[in-house]
Amino acid sequence: MKIAHPLVLLLALLLSGAGLGAAQAGPTLEEAFRGEATGVGRFKSQLAGVDRGFVVTTKGRGAGGKFVLDQVFRFDNGALDRRTWHFRKTGPNTYVGTRDDVVGTAKVVVGEDAIRMSYDLITRGKNGSKLQLHFEDTIRRTGRDSIVNKGVISMLGMTVGSVDVAFQRQKSLRKRGRAEELARQ
Numbered sequence: 342m343k344i345a346h347p348l349v350l351l352l353a354l355l356l357s358g359a360g361l362g363a364a365q366a367g368p369t370l371e372e373a374f375r376g377e378a379t380g381v382g383r384f385k386s387q388l389a390g391v392d393r394g395f396v397v398t399t400k401g402r403g404a405g406g407k408f409v410l411d412q413v414f415r416f417d418n419g420a421l422d423r424r425t426w427h428f429r430k431t432g433p434n435t436y437v438g439t440r441d442d443v444v445g446t447a448k449v450v451v452g453e454d455a456i457r458m459s460y461d462l463i464t465r466g467k468n469g470s471k472l473q474l475h476f477e478d479t480i481r482r483t484g485r486d487s488i489v490n491k492g493v494i495s496m497l498g499m500t501v502g503s504v505d506v507a508f509q510r511q512k513s514l515r516k517r518g519r520a521e522e523l524a525r526q
Contacts (some may be wrong), residue, residue, distance in 0.1 A: 370436050370449060371408050372427055372478065373416060373456055373488065374401035382506030386494070387466075389502065393417060397506065408436075440513040456480040472496065476506075 394417040401410045410426040424522045428438045428449065438447035438460070447460030458478040466472045478492040492504035 357411070370451060370456065371401070371403065371428075373451075373482075374399070374405075374410050376401060377511040378488075378508045379511070380490075380506040380508035382490075382504060384502060384504050386502030391502070399508070454481065474501070483507075486512065 345348055357525045362405050364514075378399050380399070382397065384391060384393045384395070386392075395414050397412055397414045399410060399412050401408065404410075406429075408428040408430075410428065412424045412426070414422045414424070416422075416437055423439060426438050426440050426447075428436045430436050434451040436449040436451075439460070440447070442462050442464070444461040444463060449456065456479075458476070458480070460476050462474050462476060464472050464474060473496070475495045476492055477495070478490055480488060480490045482488045486509060488508045488510075490504070490506045490508070492506075493500055494502040494504065
C-alpha cells in the first residue's frame with residue numbers, strides 16, 4: 342500500500358462536514374458530522390512524490406451512545422477504500438475516536454472556531470514497510486452546508502504531507518437532520 346493511500350483516507354474522516362455554519366465548528370462533533378456529505382480532496386507529499394485526488398462520501402450517525410462516521414474513498418486511480426470511525430464523548434468539548442488503522446485513540450477538541458483532531462496512523466510505505474504517521478486536522482465550516490478540512494501529516498516531527506478536503510452536505514439530509522434536531526428539543 343502506498344503512503345498516499347492511507348493518508349488520504351485519514352483526511353476524509355474529519356472532512357465529513359455535515360453542515361456547519363459560517364466560521365464556527367459547531368457545538369458538538371455530532372452536529373458537524375451527522376448525515377451524509379460528499380468531499381473532494383487532494384493528498385500531497387513532495388517527500389514521497391505524491392499528488393493524489395479523491396472523492397469521499399461520509400455518513401455520520403449515533404449508535405449505542407457513540408457517534409459512528411462511515412467513509413468511502415474513491416481515488417483518482419479508481420481505487421476504493423472504506424473506513425469507519427467510532428467516537429465517544431469524554432467531556433463538554435472533547436472526544437476520543439478509534440479506527441482500525443489508528444494507533445491508540447484520536448483526540449478531538451471542539452472549539453469556537455474549529456474542530457481539531459490529532460492522531461497517529463499506521464500505513465505501509467512503497468517497499469511494504471510499516472510507517473507511523475501523525476495527523477493534525479483542522480475542520481472549519483465555510484457555509485451553511487459546507488466544511489473544509491486542512492490536515493498536516495508528519496513523521497518523526499517532520500512535515501511529510503498535507504491533505505485538503507472540501508465537503509458539501511446532502512441537502513435532503515440537511516432538512517431531515519434539522520427536523521430530527523427540532524424533535525429532540
